[in-house]
Amino acid sequence: MTVPFRVGQGFDVHALVEGRPLILGGVTIPHTHGLKGHSDADALLHAITDALLGAAGLGDIGRHFPDTDPTYKGADSRVLLRAAYAKVQESGWQAVNVDATIHAQAPKIMPHAPAMVANIASDLGLPEDCVNVKGKTNEHLGYLGRKEGIAATVVVLLAKG
Numbered sequence: 797m798t799v800p801f802r803v804g805q806g807f808d809v810h811a812l813v814e815g816r817p818l819i820l821g822g823v824t825i826p827h828t829h830g831l832k833g834h835s836d837a838d839a840l841l842h843a844i845t846d847a848l849l850g851a852a853g854l855g856d857i858g859r860h861f862p863d864t865d866p867t868y869k870g871a872d873s874r875v876l877l878r879a880a881y882a883k884v885q886e887s888g889w890q891a892v893n894v895d896a897t898i899h900a901q902a903p904k905i906m907p908h909a910p911a912m913v914a915n916i917a918s919d920l921g922l923p924e925d926c927v928n929v930k931g932k933t934n935e936h937l938g939y940l941g942r943k944e945g946i947a948a949t950v951v952v953l954l955a956k957g
């Protein structure tokens with residue numbers, strides 16, 4: 797049976813360190829710490845990329861953009877997102893909507909959410925009302941609550957064609 801819809805979920809987390817910019821959803825957010833990674837460490841865009849690839853049955857971000865490949869050192873995760881989505885589209889799927897949560901004890905996410913939504917909608921060719929970004933603290937619990945990192949969780953829906 798051919799089903800015309802697919803759901804995908806994504807998760808990513810990166811450590812917060814001094815001396816790095818904090819980039820989420822392609823937006824540079826003023827903060828004391830930034831995210832550590834091989835690329836620009838944009839946990840939100842990585843989780844979206846994984847959700848899209850997962851829904852299409854195309855594996856994960858590390859399979860397509862290995863963190864052992866110097867090509868991706870310092871990479872702009874918007875470039876990776878667009879490249880991954882091109883592969884998803886080539887396999888016959890289109891994104892319908894994206895819903896994301898950034899898990900960050902600090903800083904406040906919501907003031908920056910509209911700019912993130914604009915970037916993601918542009919990269920996926922979606923209307924902005926089909927992309928949603930939310931912020932949550934971790935109520936001071938665990939590694940996220942201690943501000944040791946920032947995580948993102950995402951669900952996407954794909955439609956055939």
Ligand SMILES: Nc1ccn([C@@H]2O[C@H](COP(=O)(O)O)[C@@H](O)[C@H]2O)c(=O)n1
Nearest residue numbers: 900901902903904905906931932933934
């Ligand atoms: N990093 C964050 C965390 C939260 N928000 C906003 O605050 C609301 C309440 O968060 P709780 O974790 O206390 O439930 C949340 O709904 C967001 O609107 C934020 O902007 N940035």
Ligand SMILES: C[C@@]1(CO)OP(=O)(O)OP(=O)(O)OC[C@H]1O
Nearest residue numbers: 833834835842858861862863868
């Ligand atoms: C994006 C890639 C590639 O530069 O590296 P990181 O920035 O470390 O991010 P991660 O979410 O750990 O995994 C995907 C990697 O392959």
